[in-house]
Amino acid sequence: MNILWIILGGFFVFLGYLTGGIVFCLSIIGIPLGFQCFKLAIFSLFPFGSDTRPKPHYEVNETLNLLANIIWLIFGGIWIMLNHLVWGIVLCISIIGIPFGLQHFKMMKLAFTPFGREIYDIN
Numbered sequence: 001m002n003i004l005w006i007i008l009g010g011f012f013v014f015l016g017y018l019t020g021g022i023v024f025c026l027s028i029i030g031i032p033l034g035f036q037c038f039k040l041a042i043f044s045l046f047p048f049g050s051d052t053r054p055k056p057h058y059e060v061n062e063t064l065n066l067l068a069n070i071i072w073l074i075f076g077g078i079w080i081m082l083n084h085l086v087w088g089i090v091l092c093i094s095i096i097g098i099p100f101g102l103q104h105f106k107m108m109k110l111a112f113t114p115f116g117r118e119i120y121d122i123n
Contacts, residue, residue, distance in 0.1 A: 017041035
């Protein structure tokens with residue numbers, strides 16, 4: 001399914017996140033946002049067989065993650081999340097597109113609050 005995903009548009013999602021990460025990393029202030037874009041790029045390249053979960057509490061600073069997620073939403077995260085929402089709904093209209101739409105919904109979770117979350121293999 002990952003091969004079909006890449007052929008049918010997943011590669012363009014990956015390129016979008018990669019480009020966004022590079023643009024964010026051009027400024028020192030944007031580097032943390034750029035790293036989150038890179039995390040989303042990797043996740044968007046192979047979404048089948050992987051998912052996200054909150055990081056263990058001993059690894060995160062909840063206050064900093066909340067602040068970083070708010071900044072993320074202000075500087076584009078809300079538009080990324082809405083983009084995945086729209087594509088998920090459009091793809092779920094047809095039976096063939098349902099698996100791909102569900103992957104967009106999964107990416108929507110990470111696009112909404114990327115700080116304090118990690119990607120893991122389901123298998």
